[in-house]
Amino acid sequence: MKKLFRVVTVPVSLEKLLNGQWEFFKTYYNITAIASNDEELVAFGQANQTKTFGISLTRKITFFSDLKALWKLYSFLRKEQPLIVHTQTPKAGLIGMLAAFLARVPIRMHDVVGLPLMEKRGLKYYLLYFVEKVVYACSHRIYPNSFGLKKYMIDIKLASNTKMRVLANGSSNGVDVSHFSKEHFSKEENNILKKQLNIDPTDFIFIFIGRLVGDKGINELIEAFSNLSDEDPKIKLLLVGTFEKELDPLKKETLLKIKNNQRIISVGYQEEVRPYFAIASCFVFPSYREGFPNVVLEAASMELPCIVSNINGSNEIITDQINGIIIPKKDTKALQKAMFSMKHDTSQRELYAANSRKGIAEKFGKQIFYQALLAEYKELEDDL
Numbered sequence: 001m002k003k004l005f006r007v008v009t010v011p012v013s014l015e016k017l018l019n020g021q022w023e024f025f026k027t028y029y030n031i032t033a034i035a036s037n038d039e040e041l042v043a044f045g046q047a048n049q050t051k052t053f054g055i056s057l058t059r060k061i062t063f064f065s066d067l068k069a070l071w072k073l074y075s076f077l078r079k080e081q082p083l084i085v086h087t088q089t090p091k092a093g094l095i096g097m098l099a100a101f102l103a104r105v106p107i108r109m110h111d112v113v114g115l116p117l118m119e120k121r122g123l124k125y126y127l128l129y130f131v132e133k134v135v136y137a138c139s140h141r142i143y144p145n146s147f148g149l150k151k152y153m154i155d156i157k158l159a160s161n162t163k164m165r166v167l168a169n170g171s172s173n174g175v176d177v178s179h180f181s182k183e184h185f186s187k188e189e190n191n192i193l194k195k196q197l198n199i200d201p202t203d204f205i206f207i208f209i210g211r212l213v214g215d216k217g218i219n220e221l222i223e224a225f226s227n228l229s230d231e232d233p234k235i236k237l238l239l240v241g242t243f244e245k246e247l248d249p250l251k252k253e254t255l256l257k258i259k260n261n262q263r264i265i266s267v268g269y270q271e272e273v274r275p276y277f278a279i280a281s282c283f284v285f286p287s288y289r290e291g292f293p294n295v296v297l298e299a300a301s302m303e304l305p306c307i308v309s310n311i312n313g314s315n316e317i318i319t320d321q322i323n324g325i326i327i328p329k330k331d332t333k334a335l336q337k338a339m340f341s342m343k344h345d346t347s348q349r350e351l352y353a354a355n356s357r358k359g360i361a362e363k364f365g366k367q368i369f370y371q372a373l374l375a376e377y378k379e380l381e382d383d384l
Contacts, residue, residue, distance in 0.1 A: 003082035004029035004377075007073075007096035009057045009089040011040035017088060017113070017172055017294070022048045024370045028377075029084070034073070034096070057091050059247060069095050077103035084377060088113060088172065093135045101138035107380045110135055112144040112153070113172050113291035119215055132158055140380065141165060145172045145292035148312020167372040170316055171292045174369030177361040180301035185278035193275055197265050199236050204343050207280035207304075209240040209273055209295050210287075212266075213248040217286030217309060217329065222254045222264070224336035228343075229263045235343060239266040240276050277302040282342045282349070288329050290314060300324075301360050305352030307338045317364075321348075323355040 004025065008014055014033050025031055030051075035041050037054020045052035053076055055069040077085065077099055087096035088111040100108045117128035136142050142164045144150040150164050168174070191201055199205065206225065212218050218239075225237045239258070243250065250258075258264050270276065277283070283299035283306045292313040299306055300317060306324035308314035320326040325342065327334040342349050362368075 001030040002028075002084075002381075003032065003080060004084045004086065005032045005034055005053075005077070005080075005082045007034040007085065007087040007092045009036060009059055009092045011035045011038065011044050013089055014041075014044050019173065020176060020366050021173065021370065021373075022050050025374070026050075028374065032080070032082070035092070055095070057095065059089075059091055066091075066095060070099055073099040074102050077105060081105075083107060083381070084109065087111065087135075090116060090131070090135075094131055097135045097138035106384055107377075108138060108140045109376075109380075110139045110142055111172055112142060112149060114289060115149070115152070115291075116289075118152075118289040129156075129158070136163065139163075141376075143167060143172075143376075146170045146290075146313040146316055148316060149291050152312065165376070167376065168369050169363040170313070171294065171297065171364055171369055173294060174364050174366035175294065175297040175301050175360060176366050177301045177357070180274060180277070180298045182278050182302050185275060189275070190279045193279055197238070197267070199238075199265070199279070200234070202234065204235045204282075205238055205280045206235065206282050206284050206339060206342075207238040207240065207276060207299075208284050209276065209299075210285070210293075212239060212241045212243045212250060214250060215248050215288045217288060217335075219251050219254045220330060220332040220335055221284060221286050222250075222257050223332050224339055225264065226257050226261060227336055228339055229261060232343070233263075235263060237264045238276060238280060239264065240268075240270050240273055242269045273298070274302070277304060280304055282307065282339070284335075284339065285309070285314060286327070286329065286335050287311060287314065292316070297360065297364055300356040303353050303357050305342060305349050305356060307335070307342060323352050323358075325352075 032051040032053055034053045036057040041052050041054050055072050056065050057069055084107040085100035085105045086109040087093045093110045097110055117125050136159045142159050144164055147166050150166055153159050154161055210216050229235055283304040285296055285308045287309055290311055290313040296314055296317045306318050308318045308326055309329035310326045315326055318324040325338040327338050
């Protein structure tokens with residue numbers, strides 16, 4: 001069976017960003033998952049009955065460590081001779097595509113799930129731009145995961161239109177609408193979780209799921225919610241995700257507000273996020289930049305009205321005043337106004353909720369995405 005190697009930076013991406021692909025593509029390829037070498041990677045391989053290979057990868061620039069990882073991966077590829085190397089996430093793309101290029105892997109593919117350079121200026125912007133250009137030069141084909149991201153990449157001349165494709169209707173993995181359904185959770189189960197979190201059954205719950213960092217709009221979200229909670233004792237903000245102290249940390253005043261405001265509930269990283277979606281009233285995602293955020297797909301699939309920033313990906317899932325509200329990014333006042341409206345305009349909120357799940361399966365279902373990706377693999381094979 002032909003060999004397919006999937007490369008990401010950290011093992012959690014194998015489970016979260018590519019969940020479900022392992023089972024589907026095992027029928028067609030002998031798959032190896034490659035990521036930073038730790039216990040999570042071993043556990044992933046055992047749980048998914050998938051071969052794994054660990055290299056030293058970090059999300060930061062670590063020159064000597066990266067060179068060591070490049071050599072180790074290159075040597076592994078020369079030995080194993082896979083047909084396809086398919087990378088995702090920035091560091092994995094750099095190391096994976098360079099190693100695959102040097103090892104002359106026949107098919108080299110890279111997913112662009114977001115561009116950190118979007119929010120950078122000066123020297124750091126040009127460094128990241130150069131790194132992206134290297135990755136794309138080593139790749140046979142590039143896959144931005146939204147149409148807006150593809151347009152941005154063309155506009156700044158990162159890659160040519162002919163080298164890029166958006167699979168299906170966007171996303172990097174689609175969404176399993178049968179799994180992300182509120183019907184899995186009873187009112188009794190929801191009330192038990194609310195009680196555990198010290199949330200009153202009648203509270204209105206805003207929820208954010210993702211990394212708790214500046215680029216996700218958390219500073220603005222906390223400020224907007226704090227202003228609202230001063231006037232309204234019946235609202236809560238549920239934060240599901242991890243804080244990052246090294247990369248893009250939150251402002252000190254934001255951290256203090258999270259710590260001191262009893263109506264802000266931070267539960268950390270959760271392997272299973274559906275119960276938290278199920279108790280929420282509104283999903284809020286004021287991110288500065290995305291490729292195509294799966295978490296917005298999941299929220300919509302769980303029939304949640306959504307507030308999102310006007311960025312590519314998010315604005316391809318949410319239509320303003322139809323299944324949610326779109327606001328300018330980095331705009332605390334607009335975010336606060338949208339949250340106030342979502343809480344108090346019941347009829348409009350119910351309309352958004354009723355519309356949120358419509359069309360998700362037809363446009364973004366997992367099987368649709370998997371078939372599109374399989375067709376891409378087969379087309380590239382036929383071109384050899």
